[in-house]
Amino acid sequence: MSQELIQRLTAELETIPLIDPHSHINPHSAASTTLADIMGYHYYTELAHSAGLPKAHIEEPNLDPKEKVARLVPKLAELDNTAQYSWLVEMCQSFFDFQDENVTVDNWESLYDTAAAKMAEPDWEDQVLKKSGLEQVFLTNDFDDPLEGFDTHRYVPCLRTDDLVFHLTKPQTRERFQKATGVEISDAASVVDGIGKLFEHFTKNGARACAISLPPDFSPRQVSDTDANGAIAALVSGDELPADQSESLSCFVFWTLAEKCAEFKLPFDLMIGVNRGVYADGVFQGQDLYDKRTSLINYRALFNAFPQVTFPVSVLAHTSNQELVSYSWIFPNVVTNGHWWYSNIPVYIEHDCRSRLQAVPKTKQIGYYSDMYKLEFGLPKFAMYRRILASALAGDFVIGRGWSESRAAELGQLVLRGNVESIFNVG
Amino acid sequence: MSQELIQRLTAELETIPLIDPHSHINPHSAASTTLADIMGYHYYTELAHSAGLPKAHIEEPNLDPKEKVARLVPKLAELDNTAQYSWLVEMCQSFFDFQDENVTVDNWESLYDTAAAKMAEPDWEDQVLKKSGLEQVFLTNDFDDPLEGFDTHRYVPCLRTDDLVFHLTKPQTRERFQKATGVEISDAASVVDGIGKLFEHFTKNGARACAISLPPDFSPRQVSDTDANGAIAALVSGDELPADQSESLSCFVFWTLAEKCAEFKLPFDLMIGVNRGVYADGVFQGQDLYDKRTSLINYRALFNAFPQVTFPVSVLAHTSNQELVSYSWIFPNVVTNGHWWYSNIPVYIEHDCRSRLQAVPKTKQIGYYSDMYKLEFGLPKFAMYRRILASALAGDFVIGRGWSESRAAELGQLVLRGNVESIFNVG
Amino acid sequence: MSQELIQRLTAELETIPLIDPHSHINPHSAASTTLADIMGYHYYTELAHSAGLPKAHIEEPNLDPKEKVARLVPKLAELDNTAQYSWLVEMCQSFFDFQDENVTVDNWESLYDTAAAKMAEPDWEDQVLKKSGLEQVFLTNDFDDPLEGFDTHRYVPCLRTDDLVFHLTKPQTRERFQKATGVEISDAASVVDGIGKLFEHFTKNGARACAISLPPDFSPRQVSDTDANGAIAALVSGDELPADQSESLSCFVFWTLAEKCAEFKLPFDLMIGVNRGVYADGVFQGQDLYDKRTSLINYRALFNAFPQVTFPVSVLAHTSNQELVSYSWIFPNVVTNGHWWYSNIPVYIEHDCRSRLQAVPKTKQIGYYSDMYKLEFGLPKFAMYRRILASALAGDFVIGRGWSESRAAELGQLVLRGNVESIFNVG
Ligand SMILES: [Zn+2]
Ligand SMILES: [Zn+2]
Ligand SMILES: [Zn+2]
Incomplete structure (x- = not known):
């Protein structure tokens, strides 16, 4: 495949200013x-x-x-x-x-x-953003983040909900919840009420997504108010929840989040497949791994129940990518989102990117996000992705299907930027 | 890799008239x-x-x-x-x-x-067949298809058995069965008897395969006549079968089909991995997805029990392809069959095709089928496959192993056409 | 990608004398x-x-x-x-x-x-070794191998432990154990004692690794002495062990092996994923297949419990390779080991090799082993690997990252030979 062609396409893609739809930037200290x-x-x-x-x-x-x-x-x-x-x-x-x-x-x-x-x-900070071609960067905000003191246009808030779904059993999470919402958790209704207040707070401050990372065995389902009330009553009374009640509570909160995404018209980013703390003695943030035996079939009920919510889905394992392609091909509300973590190396991105471009409507693909903690990482990570994207466009579209370079570059633009704008209503 | 070489090989492959070993063509209205x-x-x-x-x-x-x-x-x-x-x-x-x-x-x-x-x-219709280079097209016939009014040499009947295995619990299926076979289902023996009549009818009319699509969790096993009789008695008495009896019945019918394939010397096409109706509100035929957590180990008992039956196996997920390669490499009665549905896009075909060519005896590979509903689809789908096959032959055989182009083209001929003839006894 | 570049790198790699870290050579009759x-x-x-x-x-x-x-x-x-x-x-x-x-x-x-x-x-024999560029070859020795009558520098002993972990339930295995160690199995302590004697014997005779192949569903865990004693008492009394006691015994022996690897500073080769005898009527050694539904998460407890033991891990299925990459990326004691069996064909090696080079520290990758039974196989198998490795170095490093050819060749040297020396303490 012509290296010159790839370079011309890469250069074309480099002219596109970026919106990074997922990062862990601290907006009060964005650069290093x-x-x-x-x-x-x-x-x-x-x-x-x-x-x-x-x-x-x-x-x-x-x-x-x-x-x-x-x-x-x-x-x-x-x-x-x-x-x-x-x-x-x-x-x-x-x-x-x-x-x-x-x-x-x-x-x-x-x-x-x-x-x-x-x-x-x-x-x-400005130099880094400029040199990186980054116009806007999505954040990962704790549910009790005041969202104050920074430019929410540049740093777009995103409601991260892992703590709510998986750690509401901890007293300190419930205290943070009460502080943030003014709502004391006493029953299912109070949880719904408080989560509603979080969505109000976040959307009022320009939030453009709700997000969560999920373990391989999570399988969301609707939980009856009776079951939710039972679990919450046990929790509030100080009991350690048995596994089934803990699972019910997680599902109840998760389902409530989806309902609020529908109500507040927020996309719900699902990052599927991580087991936390597998290597217990690993360094900070270097302890998580996975079990590749997971399937998007676990999300069948969810995708069917919320046709009005867009779910940008990231999968941790390359072996999950084809399911993501197939589910995005069939479900109008499922879109492909970036190349996450252990799949964020060239050989996997190449295949995952090509399969998405070949089988998912082009308006339903969010090409890449940086996942960065410090602003400087955006440049090399997006550069890596652009080279791979350019190579896929060159091989499968310009050479493989006879497209003009400009048509291929337009497809690249959509995946790199245009879809971020339309799916998250930003830009 | 030389584009000219690939083009020469593609041109060579284009000269081969095709037999399409799996389609959903209606022979009474084949073209659009x-x-x-x-x-x-x-x-x-x-x-x-x-x-x-x-x-x-x-x-x-x-x-x-x-x-x-x-x-x-x-x-x-x-x-x-x-x-x-x-x-x-x-x-x-x-x-x-x-x-x-x-x-x-x-x-x-x-x-x-x-x-x-x-x-x-x-x-x-003739124009389409001629332009597509298609000589014969396999059908997908309901078990009660009269197989009349069309040229069964051109449109080769194939006994599709999903209804028998998975929907015999429905009264209307049993009525269709009785109408088609003259046999009223009353016990295990009657099922075996009726299925025998279907095989007679189909083989008498030129059928060349029995076929079925299977969900990811299906695991065929031999069921005792006692258990089969128990399930059928419950069914006939009007009971809703509990899950275990329903599974027994499915396995009994499936196993009986395999026995009849042995008796009537028909290959048994297994299309493994589809979950029906996952997206309940999807469009017609756009509702099915899958759970990639399936394994050919589920078919261990079957492959061992029927050494005299050839099983052309299709897998829905690219992640199942290596198992298919390995099982075909080891089991004499397992052969690779086409690139099915969600795996029928270039990036997956490329890898799956290469792995089969590298590790499965060349006489045990059915390269491609169209899966088409209307005749016009054969042309672009086989064209896509031929380009990918030519690329694999060029890269791995002509360049990688120093084969002559004509030797590579012969391998392509076998995979595209020759094996269809020998495995299905057609042509 | 330039064929000349790949050929130059291949030629460079051909100058490296090899140590083959896994084979089934009989040192008394090594060549054909x-x-x-x-x-x-x-x-x-x-x-x-x-x-x-x-x-x-x-x-x-x-x-x-x-x-x-x-x-x-x-x-x-x-x-x-x-x-x-x-x-x-x-x-x-x-x-x-x-x-x-x-x-x-x-x-x-x-x-x-x-x-x-x-x-x-x-x-x-010498001609073959010389022509193949092989200096040392690791063996696969039964636990009761006397390790006598051959040059243990050239043919490096390796303690293979499948029989101990999975067949101690057979009387003849326990007899062989007693003969080899002088220890009669009567309780947990005697098993530990006898295994210690095996490690002494092997390390005294130059063994450089302990090794085992494992079925897809094996999940090692520490077993209490009480449970181990219970299982062993039942076994010794002549009972057929129920499945749970049999599993406990396997885990107890396996865990003991890991403890001895720590004590004797031997790497523990894990070859994960094979089901034995799937095709019951297959030819000798042609009966084994697998269930791709396995995960390295099964080894979580093991990897955490033995930070001082290096685990060179081989996986049977290409679909397990990304887990291997990720676990080696995170766990200091997990290293990637070769391309095993059903994954030992070019298309899978290409991807698996590239992913390891892109994401695992270069000192933690054992590129290849022959798995050969006769010495002549080393030449073509290592040749195949070298061509693929050269292609990966050319594409991803020389062209992709602008490395000099000599730097790329050094990386190749490490993966092909250097890491074998450092990880197994040989050379
Ligand atoms: Zn993140
Ligand atoms: Zn079909
Ligand atoms: Zn071996």
Whole structure:
């Protein structure tokens, strides 16, 4: 396949300003202040730990950022093959005038200092956004986030609901709920009422999505008020819920969220397939894995019950991608969303991207999101995706189907940007 | 990889007249009469619905065919990326002198009229078969099909048995059974007897296969006559069968079919993995999906029990393909069969085709079937497959293993045609 | 992608002497003595049987080797498309001056005679190792192997433990255990004691790994001494163990093996996913298949409990590869190991190899092992892998990431050889 063709298409896609539909950016501290913000990201700490660096060296309390980087750098040579490492080098080259091919024990310190100086510039955040071509970035907000003190046009709020669905059994979650909503949980109605207030608060502040990550065995279903009341009564009385009541409560809250998404016209992002804490002694955010034995058939009742809610679905495993393609092909309310986590490496993106482009209506595909914690990651991650997207457009459309390059680029535009606007009502 | 080489191999494969080993053609009305027969096919209605066209607009009772096409055309722009759409354009260009790249609100009406005129030609069916290079087409016949009034050499009967295995619990199925066989179901022996009569009728009329589609959790097993008699007695007495008896009955009928396939020397096509009606409000034939958690290990007892029966196996999910390859590699009576439904898009065919060519004896691979409802679909679907097959032959055999082009083309011939002849005893 | 670049990288990789970290070589008879040793290997017998050759023809008692080959050869034409057949031709061309493209009924006899003459040369074993670039070859030794009479530097012992974990319920296994260890199994402590003696014997004789193959549903867990004693008491008293006690015993022995691997600092090779004897009437070693519904989540407790043990993991199914990548990415003690059995064909190796190179620290990848029963197989199997590895290095690293060829070749060296040395402490 012509490398020149791919490069022309990549260049075309690079002209498109981006809206990033999922990140973990803290809008009060969006960009990095030192290289430790970047290299301390779990991608590098978990890989360095995987390659043998003890967790205690990485997560020592009160560790100086420079010292942290000094400890990580020697391990980089053992993971310089990874896609994640390539993002690091691309960030350093793009943002910090880094000229070398690799970050090594010999060059890291000057890189660290250069980065610190750049990051200290008052408009660093703006520089990063501009250089990355990012216009808007979706957040992941706790349900009790006040959503104050930042530009909600630039940083679009998103109601993250894992705590509500899976941790309402914890007293501190219920306290946070009460504080945020003014509603004390006493029965099913109070939960519905409080969640309604959260949706009011979020939509009033420009939220454009509700979101949740889900374990492989979760299977949402409608729960009767009687069952929900039973579980909540037991909970409020201080009982430890048995597994079946805990599952009922999770399903009740989840179903209520879907109802509120319908009422408030918010898409409901489902990120399906993660088991939390599988590697108990892993580094921060480096403990989660999965069981590939999951199926979207678990969401059959949900997709049927809420035709008016759009569900942008992310799957953790490449082996789940075909189901995502098929369900999006059939269900009007299911759309494909990005390339998540363990599937966010080129070989999987290539296949998953091609299959979506070949079988899902083009208006129903959200191409990519960064999932980033710090703003600098957007650039290399979207760049990786654009190269893969350009390659798919070149191979399957320009060469394979005789499309003009401009028609292929338009398809790319839709997937990269246009659908984010239309599906989330932003832009 | 050399595009010229692929084109030469594709051209070579195009010279091979085809026998299509699985379709849903109605032999009394094989070709289309208007473009609505083509665009009303579930591939387009389900995609248009997926992209937002209300089901009620598509399935309005007594809808005029031209009006139906008029309603679908505006939605095509949202799915012009799909492989399915590319077949539509290829059909229009090949059969109706369509010169444009896309079917649009501006050009569809003249296309519709041209198509209607062509389709009205008395020899349209023959024209389509000739242009498509199709010599014979396998059908999907209800068990009570009289198999009369058509040329069973051209349209090869195939006994489809879903109703017998999964719907014998319905009174109307048992009535149809009695009408077709003269046998009233009263016990296990009567079922066996009646099924024997169906096999006689079908084989006498040139049937070349028995076929069935199966849900992901089906696991065939031999059922004792006692258990079968118990279930049938309950059924005949008017009881609603409990799940375990219903499963026993399904397994009993299925096993009986396998026994009859042995007796009548018919291959038994297994199409594994579909859940019916998952999207309850979907358009006609656009409601079925699947649970990828299925395994051919479910068929262990069957494959061991019937060494004398050939099982051409189709799997719905790409993630099941490796099992199919491995089971065909080991079991003499398991052969790979086509690229079914949700796996029938280029990216999946590419991988599935390559893996079969690399690991399954070449005489045990049925390359492709159209699964078409109307005759015009054969052309673009087989064309897609031939391009992919040619690419696999070029990459893995001519370039990868130094084969001559003619040797590679012979392998292609076997997979495309030769094995259909030998496995189904046709041609 | 430039074929010249791939060829240059392949040539570079060919200069690396190999250590084969898993085989089934009999060190007392490592090389073949006739072509029947090669063509009688299960890859060919099972494929010939799959293509229709009756098992009785292949496995007739006291069959003369030449007659066996004579019976197999005519079937080769039906499987000349397979990767396995390509190895055969490559062996014949490399070792026996075979000039033809195919082994046929016309040329096999002279090939047989040439091969027999070559194999009769006194240094044939050395010739094969030299031509194959193999310096050391890991074995698969029964737990009661005396490990005597061969060069344990060249043929590295490996303690294979399937019998201990899954067949201790058989009296003859317990007898072999007693003979090998001097320990009569009477309770949990005696099992631990005896296993300790096996590890002493093996490590004293240069063993570098403990290994086991595991069925898809196996899920190791720690078993209390009480439960283990209960199961063993029942066993010793002559009872047939019920399924739960049998499972407890398997888990107890397995967990003990992991403890001994920790104590004796041996890596524990896990080969996950095989169901034995699925095709009951298959040829020798051609009866095993699998259920793809397995997950590394089953090994969660194990990986967490033994951080000090390295687990080189092989998975049978391509659909399990992403889990292997992800678990190796997160768990420091999990490393990727080769391309096993049904996944050992180019199309699966390509994807699995690329995904590992893109996401697992490069020091944690064991690229390939031969799994061979006779020494001649090493050459074509490693050659196949090197071509695929070179292609991945060319595409994803030299072209995709701008690496120099020498840097790419270094990565290849690590995966092919360097990691075998460091992970197994050999070389
Ligand atoms: Zn996230
Ligand atoms: Zn069909
Ligand atoms: Zn082995």
